[in-house]
Amino acid sequence: MPGPELLSTQGLRQDGRRPNELRRIHCKLGVFTQPDGSAYLEQGNTKVLAAVYGPHQAQKSKASTEGVVVNCQYSMATFSTGERKNRPRGDRKSQEMSLHLRQALTAAIKTELYPRSQIDVYVEVLQDDGSAYSVCVNAATLALVDAGIPLRAYVVSCSASMAWRDGRPEPLVDAARTDQASGGCLLTVAAITNTGSIALLEMSHRLHMDYLDVVLSRAMQGCRDIEAVLNQAVRDHLAEGWTKQDVVTV
């Protein structure tokens, strides 16, 4: 179990947030001209770019008559972490992340509409300050919306960790790097919030079964909060009326 130092005596986290408080979210849709859809999202100091290409004809080996194939690639910039990374992609962690990303996004996309087609989703982590996977899912959702791909609903992801306060468990929503420093558990959920269903759940380190419920419900609440922010961003973007794709580049 993580030590009590994750929460101060006033009940604040190391970065000054309350346990149920998200990091500040900034986002922008349509940052690039060449992809069919793109988005930039930052949650605190975690910053992610996502680009979507497609739907287009699938590669022969990948094509499926059932529905569209979602092809994901997760890569991290070599300068994104405190210690320099040697390879931006291709290592085991990013391959696993790519699979998880596909899992979450496939649940949201209306795959049956495009048989024998393929949608490429590329995410690039520019800066990682904890919960990079969650931010990637959220950025990819925005990019899919920007590309005009039919979705069942937003798929939104949020993480949660746990700390102890006055001998009682206190779940921490949207864990930053400092919240994971003492090796506490990290639960990541990708959820389709309007039905309340979970598209992906992943947990690392150990957590007593008794506390799973509180941590999970805190993470789901985080998902709903983030969805409200993303929804507002999409509406603002559409109200603006044009994106960079529409402007003829000089």
Place this chain on the structure above:
Amino acid sequence: MAVKLLSETEKSFITYGVQDDFRSDGRSNIDYRPMELETDVVSHANGSARLRLANTDVLVGVKTEVDTPSPDNPGAGKIEFFVDCSANATPEFEGRGGEQLANSISNMMQRAYHSSQAFNLKQLCILDGKQCWKLYIDVLILECGGNLCDAVSLAVKAALFNTRIPFVKAALMDGGNVDLQLSDDPYDCKLLDVGSAPLLVTLCKIGEKCVVDPSAEEESCSVISLVVGVTGNPKNYCTPEESAKVAEGKAKCSAISMSGPGSVATKTLKDAINQGIVAAQSLDSALGHALLRERKENVTLKKHSYGFLK
């Protein structure tokens, strides 16, 4: 490069336009497209810059590490370039698809920075023969709209200008080993002298004429392109008070390379190199001006950080 599909008529439109000094986007043959530059965009790096040249987008992060100098050059630091073509730019770069292009750019940069007149590696020395700084310059290509080399070199120079290297507080000699204590204070740092760092200029030969800053469409019309690395003038990178002490740097060619299936006559080559040097000089002074203005705004706390949100 990412291949653009153009029909024969589109190609001849561009080619004949270039002969008459009119390009399809309204520029003349020696004009650059508009650029946006911002430094200090990645907080995990010692220095960073993002450059957007029309729809070419490049992000550069510089990270420092303590290393031992190579035995044949004990008084000098090290510098290493790594270019990553993100699949965000085009799906062709997925997996290892962009590696060839990335290697060709990083080799070109390495060659241009290799000369001591281009970048003084001595400033990275900590203890002669024992310890030095190694700069990892990581370039991330986010969107390809032609003219990658120029964009990368501009962004790299801006990122190096922005790089802060922590001061060494104490060095303990223990037998043959050196133990360094670095300053924890983020403001306790030195800046690099990058005035003479080279800029790359791509000249695309279209028909009989050469153009600078080719767009992706123009690149696919050209038979051969020439990349010239030209050293900068340190006077452009210091304030008027300091500039009296700094020697005027003459623009020198530090690297030349050619790519493409065609060939050029010697005379055309010389003309193109001269055209490249002229273009590099004006780019260099514009870059210096922009960077100094940004630094000044930074000091007076007027600067607003945009990142990708603009």
